[in-house]
Amino acid sequence: MATDADHGGQMPPEPSTERRPARAVNTAVQVRDALRDAILKGEYLPGERLVEAQVCERMETSRFTVRAALADLAGEGLVEVRRNRGAHVRKVSMAEAVEITEVRMMVEGLIAARAAELVDPDRATELDEIGVLMRRAVEAGEHRRYSDLNQRLHALVQEIAGHATADRIVETLRGQIVRHQYMLSLVPGRPETSLPQHERIIAAIRDRDPKAAEAAMREHISSVVEALRAIDYPGS
Amino acid sequence: MATDADHGGQMPPEPSTERRPARAVNTAVQVRDALRDAILKGEYLPGERLVEAQVCERMETSRFTVRAALADLAGEGLVEVRRNRGAHVRKVSMAEAVEITEVRMMVEGLIAARAAELVDPDRATELDEIGVLMRRAVEAGEHRRYSDLNQRLHALVQEIAGHATADRIVETLRGQIVRHQYMLSLVPGRPETSLPQHERIIAAIRDRDPKAAEAAMREHISSVVEALRAIDYPGS
DNA sequence: TGCTGAGCAATTGTTGACAATAATGGGAAA
DNA sequence: TTTCCCATTATTGTCAACAATTGCTCAGCA
Incomplete structure (x- = not known):
């Protein structure tokens, strides 16, 4: 907390x-x-x-x-x-940012799996709604809105999972790389890449499939790692 | 007092x-x-x-x-x-200890997978040696020795993986539950349960199979979670 | 007997000053 | 002109004293 x-x-x-x-x-x-x-x-x-x-x-x-x-x-x-x-x-160097994101990938995977086990119909609906809004935001090119929804999605998944320890770790890690995440959001075409990933996460949790949820979350953050590696600016 | x-x-x-x-x-x-x-x-x-x-x-x-x-x-x-x-x-309550161990499971899974990717022949030999010593220790009933080897194994895997961020997290988490881990070491028959798990981890890393290594590590720590839940003493 | 509340002791929160250490700049020698 | 050394300065590390808060004890009362 x-x-x-x-x-x-x-x-x-x-x-x-x-x-x-x-x-x-x-x-x-x-x-x-x-x-x-x-x-x-x-x-x-x-x-x-x-x-x-x-x-x-x-x-x-x-x-x-x-x-x-x-x-x-x-x-x-x-x-x-x-x-x-x-x-x-x-x-934090790019290499560190990658490491941090890798760890986050694992822990968020746990959170996603747990959410899939514990989700109730109300929350499932809420997830679906966020999914719909995300798609609309991407289609409308509203990046800022999409980013907000992204945060809301992750927050909701965390809330459903109710795993305080995992939350704490993820939050700490996230804080360490805000700058790099910001750089990431500037990469063109990023929303188009991540939208389907988000939709898969939502679908897996809604269907109460922990393994699929974890896999989807990992795939998502794994693509973030890739994107980070791709930026790979020197120094710092 | x-x-x-x-x-x-x-x-x-x-x-x-x-x-x-x-x-x-x-x-x-x-x-x-x-x-x-x-x-x-x-x-x-x-x-x-x-x-x-x-x-x-x-x-x-x-x-x-x-x-x-x-x-x-x-x-x-x-x-x-x-x-x-x-x-x-x-x-830390038992529930928290379980949560912490769950997160550790994920992160150590990452470490194991990474170790399997990066291991070199020398380290592989070292791993095998630890495995042999572990089996001997269990057969001789030398719990203290087995516990030491267990720590050495995890340390070596971490060293092979070379993932500073993951190490930091794992170390922090480990520190929070030493007491519970000690309780665990008192559970009779625990070494006999964990030995084959450790051997699987070693084998997977030696064979450079990241997925298997991660799975083995997760299975191992998952059984730790089970054991923790089984103790489940009240209060605290 | 059990409860309330005021006073008190114990403990923590905060401040300012002082000492120790690292960064800086200037002067002298090569 | 460049380089090295030393004095100066800025900044952090540490301390002891003071202020504020908490929890407790015990007297007084229903």
């Missing part, structure tokens, strides 16, 4: 990269969440140094609190702290 | 469970590691409160450092800190 990550998932973080003062943030968890949001939104770039004093000023809080927040985020894999060298926004 | 919890890792850690002063531990990471060891060894019981001042005294360090260590361990899921209520050793 906690970390209900409704942070900017797969879609662009709007170029509003101006650093607003972010007023009146006090407690440790608030600072942590605010800082996470800031990183996820791209207000701090990967590799950028997070000087404690600066973050203090921005969050209007003390170094102690900032430090605690930084430690937390390090645990989530969002920042990297090296002794006496301060905290940096973790720069 | 509660000084003797003489179970640790996978096997009993010798009954020397007196809380030694743990001399000269200073830096933050040292304190963190020492505290983690203490928890994993069962020197602190699940649910037990970790009063900062007491830990300070034991580790011979300041509250600041202890606090940082506790935050880290909270990130690993070993302790739970509630605001204004202090830190407790996290008490």
